[in-house]
Amino acid sequence: MVVWKDRKTSSMSILMINLAIVDTLVLWIWANQVAVQALCAVTGSCSHYELIKPFLWAYLWPVGATVQLMATWSIVSITFTRFVSVCWSARATHLNSRRKVIIRLCIMYMFCLIFNLPNFFRLHVITDDDGRPRLAKSRITSSLLFIYGYQVFLYYLVIYIVPLTLVIYFTVRLYSSLRQWNKKREDMTAKARDNHDLTFSLVIVVLVFVICQLVNPIHRLLAAIYPKTENVCGSVPFYYKSWASILVNFNSASNFFIFCLCGIGFRRRLIQMCCRRGSVEPSHFM
Template identity: 55%
Template sequence: MSLLLINLAIVDTLILFIWTSQTAIPAFCNYFNGCLLYDRIKRAVWAYGWPFGTTVQLMGTWSIVSITFSRFVSVCWPSRAPHLNSRYQITMRTLAIHMGCIVFSSFRFAEVYIVYDKNGNMIYRKTVLASSVIYKYLYRIVLYYCITYLMPLSLLVYFTVRLCTNLRAMNKKRQEMTKKAKERSDLTFSLVVVVVVFIICQLPNPIRRLLYVIHGPFRMGCGYPNFYFSSWAVIFVNFNSACNFFIFCLCSPGFRRQLKQMVARRRRVQPLVSSTTVHGGSINTLSAQISGHL
């Protein structure tokens, strides 16, 4: 489980960095009447930065599914947990998710290409692939919605309902539970909260994608639906990535305890290193003094 949480933390950090930089930098440049460097590369950032962001966001979606599945196996299929939740299986699932997301999203990088006008300004043009009607409806609508929203959300709803059913049964016997069992129950509850927040925060994104397909990427100005839904979708995604860590901290005492132990271990290592350095320095000083006397 710790490996899955580390993977989720890395992906969430990447999502925050990518989407914040994609939205904050243009906003600051517009506020300060433009940035020369950003004006030169903004079309390249739009052409390749957004596909990269959607790739990482897809990794985050399926990482949530992987964590929920792992907890579902531990709670509902305990006999299969030693095999399905082994370190090897979790590592293979994580690698498969990342590779699958990269392969699926690789087509997004081939939708536009950059050309330069006579003044040296960047201009993006649609490729033949992006202009294809079959590609538009098959990949960008049907497959994209199935892989990004329909399949993961359906799995999350199923896993969450099963976990909630088990959680209610466990809460009835909470007084008889051991401390370790209570920590498992709290971890399950925190994961359910993470999934619920994730589903809520993902709701504006399908609407944004649908409007993007209908109106195209060029109607993004104030007054168009894309202008509002694009901003809210990014805000909700960033909020979701930022709050996962705090949800685990608030809802899972076991997670807080492990976090404190990890911080305490790091603090114990530092004095040992510094004391070794001091002793090493004193030994070197003493040897230098002896050499001087000799």
């Protein structure tokens, strides 16, 4: 809550808070679904975890996929908003108003939820003869339309191709503006320097985002081609799946630290909040 101290929250502050919340949810779901499983595998304990594991994968995994998609499009949204402020400054007041930003976020939430609805019906939990729960795939997972139409084509389009294309375009334009600003940084006001640092931080966030997303498309393609070996230790899809998960969560964990390291204004306000010496001025993040 570094950038939000009262109701007069700027559009960028709302988006940064949204990104922080979504990143936290991504990490929390990963910790409950993957990290605990890995810990149990290493220690050889956690017998009770095997009883709840099917439920986690059947019902928590779709939520994680939805939140991960929200994280991806949150990066697009915050980059677009900054792009408008820097490159379309004449239209920024209209396009980046609090109301417009909140509407865009609501539309994004609804889209991510609707897009991931099929994932909520992929798996379900059944009970064995001995009373132990186990995962079972629904009939939809055997459909070629679902495998190649939804899991491959639409996923690549919605999660990788479109968002990566947009953020790369916005970032290139922002980087061009940064180069111009650097030439006259000494003449900038304190507010202008904060805006410059915020833009620079966002460029770094996008670069990390693009790098961390490179492995996941390969993993999904291999999983579609070799679905039976995805969870087999030693297979190529297995290792791509592990690295894809690690990089996605590293991306969510790194955003806060990038803003702290690269954004002098953000770091100053964080220190002020922690020390209770001052209040945040959201207008500096416009």
